[in-house]
Amino acid sequence: MNIHRIYSTVTATLLLAACGQEKHTAAEAPRPVVTTVLPRSGSAGAVITASGMIASSQEVALSFKTGGMVAQVYVEEGQYVQQGALLARLNTTELEAQLLQADLNIEKLQRDAGRLQQLVKDTIATLEQLQNTQTSLSAAVQQKRSMDYNLSQASLYAPAPGFVLQRQVNPGEYKTPGSPVFIIGSNMDAGNPKWVFKAGLSDKDRVRVQEGQSAAITLDALPGQVFTGKVSRLSAIPEAQTGTYNCYISFEPGPAHMVYGLTGKLSIQYAAGDQYTLLPLDALMAASGDTALVYTVLPDSTVQQRSVHIHSIHGDAVAIEEPWPRNLPVITAGKNDAVPGKKITIAQ
Template sequence: MRPYIIIMSSIFMLVACSSNKDKEKAGETIPVSIIHPGTGALGDEISASGSISSEEESSLSFKVGGIVEKTFVTEGQEVKQGQLLARLNSSELSEQLRQADLNIAKLSRDEGRLQALVKDTIATVESLQNAQTALQTSRSQKQSILYNLSQTSIYAPCTGIIVRKEANEGEFKSPGAPIYVLASNAGKKKWVFKIALSDQERLKLKQGQQANVRLDALPGRNFTGKVSRLDKVPDAATGTYTCYISLDSADPSLVYGLSGHLSLRLTSDGSSETLIPLASLSGLKDSTAFIYVLNPDTTAKKMSVHIRQIKGAEVSINEKLGQETAIVTYGKSNIREGVKLRIVAP
């Protein structure tokens, strides 16, 4: 009887231990590093440095030329819509307005006198009409002067940040010359990453191509975006073309001027492939393998992929994966499908 009791006790202990282990496994999380897939042509890539800018930038200038009398804001300063930013010296235009008023007064007297003379048949109707035309012309010139006077001040067209100041008090500025560059931050902020490209690189790019951006001030973070604008005219000073990458993220940590590095896949024929790191593959056999991706509930999902090409540390696959797909790189050897994952820095 005693051996039977000992055996039964041992069985109960094993069952209890197994139950505890199952409970531990149910609550475990596996630390992993992830990366998002890229698109493009394998091995053909642009790498360039640039900086964060606002999607909505305005170059502010005076319609008329003149001497800058006063600047009210400086670089980096936040401004409100309608705020006065700069003013030209308007002395010359004010004098032109005074002379226009004098000329209108004289021509009005001439018109009145000629009307009386025409009634007495002393002056011709033609001379009266000429005087009336001259009076109307002078009044139109006055309106033009008044409009130019209204353009001697620059007001902020929207709420934003002054990112560049290109004039100082006492400088002469011709019509249209930039005085300020204003980056809008009204409403939802839309950030772009600006880079300069050579003519050969410019011709290979197309709008909508995917890009990855890493910022120096935010190490370990990867920002995705698309080519949203390509300048058609090179910069006069550098001869390069500016490219704008609209970032998908509205991360509050993004601020104007952050510098960083961009990697962008080029496509010569417009086709694109899904690109993933070689380190993310498991069970490689012939042209197939599998990867682990994160489900929305942070559990692991095993996915089969078909390999098109391997080059260096990168692989192109047939499957189309969205930019938001999180692919496990580090830690995949410890994963089982359905287990909870915990993302850590690579």
């Protein structure tokens, strides 16, 4: 009996201690503050989609005006160059020798013309002989000017800042006049950087698209981000190899780090369509293919994660396939602080 009494006394003491500790629980952590928006219903028209890549707004093929042996190449394919950068130069030994010969020929003709002028005065030479010598002298001077120009063209310089898209030359090669040596891709337009997304359209899609139409771009390397732009240029003839028509979308990347050659897809709406739920682009937490995650807020301020299927992208809105519950807001700002199953505070 004494053992039972001692056990009961110890148990009661522990229970009283536990009740005392409950009175000193820590204060609840502050809730994250988020911004929400109610999705709207809108038309999601027929959309053209095409694969493409980040390209340059201008591509320039560079070549030597005169043929010759390549002495030095200063850049590699894929390298970024500034305007005026020296790219390559020819061996100019032969051109310099020709210029020296031209100088010697001009000096000789100048002496001949001077002597003939005196001989004409003395009626020993005819005026025709003097005139012929003066004509030869003028021709020699113009020929030397042409040689000087050819010598100045023996070096290739970058016409604008950009990337070396193709390098088709190595030191020691002989290049004929006009044969391609470099292709430079530039994103500068009137001194300002201009990024372009290039995609190939089928013949059916080509006739549905016009310059100035809005387009949305997604890049494989930057999942979850959507860039908006406009159709800046459309090719009138198809590519010989693919049979598709090039479509160029000019856009502003904002703070995103853009790199030439990134692959992705574009979407262009060309007709009105059925009604869909439209979510703000800012509501997307992550996207993979046509599936995305969003955070919603239940009536009791609890965060809920929902998976949605993307039908199409329209500027700053995303049309989804699923019907949307009435008065269910999505989080557009503060998503990174929100945790599914936890409560939040909605900013007023």
